[in-house]
Amino acid sequence: MAILQVLKGRDDYWYCLIDKSWVELTAPFAARIFGHQQVTDAYLLGLAIKEKGMLVTFDRGIQAMAGAEFSGNVLLLE
Secondary structure (H helix, E strand, O other), X not given: OHHHHXXXXXXXXXXXXXXXXXXXXXXXXXHHOOOHHHHHHXXXXXXXXXXXXXXXXXXXXXXXXXXXXXXXXXXXXX
């Protein structure tokens, strides 16, 4: 919680309002969602796309889910 409070205090912090459903947020890449274990990942990717942001992850599967069209919204850490 302490780390989150520090991040929230940064000048470049912004809150992403979730005002769309899971179905709406994931529609652009829904054909690449293959299982229930990707539900949260897909939601976060959809939110990043909507907000023109970037999802930072260690999970290569998210990069595949994003596809070439949304690869700019994913930063894969290795």
